[in-house]
Amino acid sequence: MDTKTSLESQLKAAGRRMTPQRKLILSILDETGDHLDAEEVYRRAKKINGNLNIATVYRTLSILKDMELIEQRYFARDHSVEYYESVNKGEHYHFTCLGCRKIIEVETPKIVQVQKEFSALTGAKFTHACVCFEGYCASCVNDEENLTL
Amino acid sequence: MDTKTSLESQLKAAGRRMTPQRKLILSILDETGDHLDAEEVYRRAKKINGNLNIATVYRTLSILKDMELIEQRYFARDHSVEYYESVNKGEHYHFTCLGCRKIIEVETPKIVQVQKEFSALTGAKFTHACVCFEGYCASCVNDEENLTL
DNA sequence: CTTGCAATTGCAAATGATTCGCAATTGCAA
DNA sequence: TTGCAATTGCGAATCATTTGCAATTGCAAG
Numbered sequence: 001m002d003t004k005t006s007l008e009s010q011l012k013a014a015g016r017r018m019t020p021q022r023k024l025i026l027s028i029l030d031e032t033g034d035h036l037d038a039e040e041v042y043r044r045a046k047k048i049n050g051n052l053n054i055a056t057v058y059r060t061l062s063i064l065k066d067m068e069l070i071e072q073r074y075f076a077r078d079h080s081v082e083y084y085e086s087v088n089k090g091e092h093y094h095f096t097c098l099g100c101r102k103i104i105e106v107e108t109p110k111i112v113q114v115q116k117e118f119s120a121l122t123g124a125k126f127t128h129a130c131v132c133f134e135g136y137c138a139s140c141v142n143d144e145e146n147l148t149l
Numbered sequence: 150m151d152t153k154t155s156l157e158s159q160l161k162a163a164g165r166r167m168t169p170q171r172k173l174i175l176s177i178l179d180e181t182g183d184h185l186d187a188e189e190v191y192r193r194a195k196k197i198n199g200n201l202n203i204a205t206v207y208r209t210l211s212i213l214k215d216m217e218l219i220e221q222r223y224f225a226r227d228h229s230v231e232y233y234e235s236v237n238k239g240e241h242y243h244f245t246c247l248g249c250r251k252i253i254e255v256e257t258p259k260i261v262q263v264q265k266e267f268s269a270l271t272g273a274k275f276t277h278a279c280v281c282f283e284g285y286c287a288s289c290v291n292d293e294e295n296l297t298l
Numbered sequence: 299c300t301t302g303c304a305a306t307t308g309c310a311a312a313t314g315a316t317t318c319g320c321a322a323t324t325g326c327a328a
Numbered sequence: 329t330t331g332c333a334a335t336t337g338c339g340a341a342t343c344a345t346t347t348g349c350a351a352t353t354g355c356a357a358g
Binding site: 166167168187188203204206207211 | 343344345346353354355
């Protein structure tokens with residue numbers, strides 16, 4: 001897989017060793033389409049290597065974060081839901097449905113526009129934006145209307 | 150004070166009692182212009198009432214959150230900085246300078262526009278948005294240029 | 299102004315996620 | 329093949345937050 005090779009080679013380039021534990025964690029991060037938190041990465045990896053320790057997962061995620069290969073992101077207004085995501089997914093944001101907990105990806109240039117406007121106005125330089133939207137998706141809005149209105 | 154009276158009366162309306170501890174916490178939340186986390190609310194309150202316990206602060210903040218009188222918000226991409234803010238401050242967002250840790254408030258209608266667009270497109274209903282920007286403010290950008298470029 | 303009782307408090311212990319110290323193990327370059 | 333620094337597993341430490349519980353206290357009803 002493309003990203004995997006790249007993750008591996010980037011780690012190596014940074015002078016890191018490629019252990020079976022790391023390969024496993026990288027492949028899980030790489031091959032999933034889901035949004036995983038540290039615990040879930042651990043759960044999945046542990047199924048394959050029962051000996052794996054959660055500290056190793058945290059250590060690996062921490063290295064990847066430091067190298068900016070993944071980002072730690074959050075869902076929900078109170079940030080109760082956390083996950084890690086490969087940085088090469090491109091600029092996008094998330095909407096969490098409070099009804100069914102579904103995550104919908106939101107694409108829009110407007111956030112970047114806000115950053116540009118603000119930069120032009122103040123001279124500031126942006127490095128990152130964290131954006132989470134919360135509400136009810138179309139089908140949950142309907143359900144709600146049927147039940148309560 | 151306006152908000153204070155309203156916070157007190159809203160709590161009472163919800164059947165809660167007005168203890169000295171709560172009054173103190175409410176007044177701190179109300180009168181500060183700063184962004185306070187639970188620890189800082191506790192620190193400030195404790196100066197006035199040395200007997201106050203931090204569990205009481207957490208309990209009070211929790212009640213206010215449940216009643217949607219304050220919001221729990223976060224700064225910084227990794228959400229390492231948390232604070233509570235009165236909900237009646239109106240729609241605004243924050244930019245955290247990674248150099249000097251200064252917080253700059255960002256005002257823009259674009260975030261709401263994104264929400265409207267997305268709603269129109271998908272039929273979803275928004276309840277909240279959490280938006281944090283991160284980067285370097287104008288003077289830190291200059292410092293950086295002088296030092297490293 | 300009393301009285302009673304549920305709400306609230308302080309405290310200490312529990313929790314849950316994450317990190318750390320350390321000894322044992324293991325990649326990998328020479 | 330070897331040596332050593334990087335990495336691992338483990339258990340203990342940490343840190344913010346929550347909880348159980350007994351003592352205290354608002355406040356409403358008499």
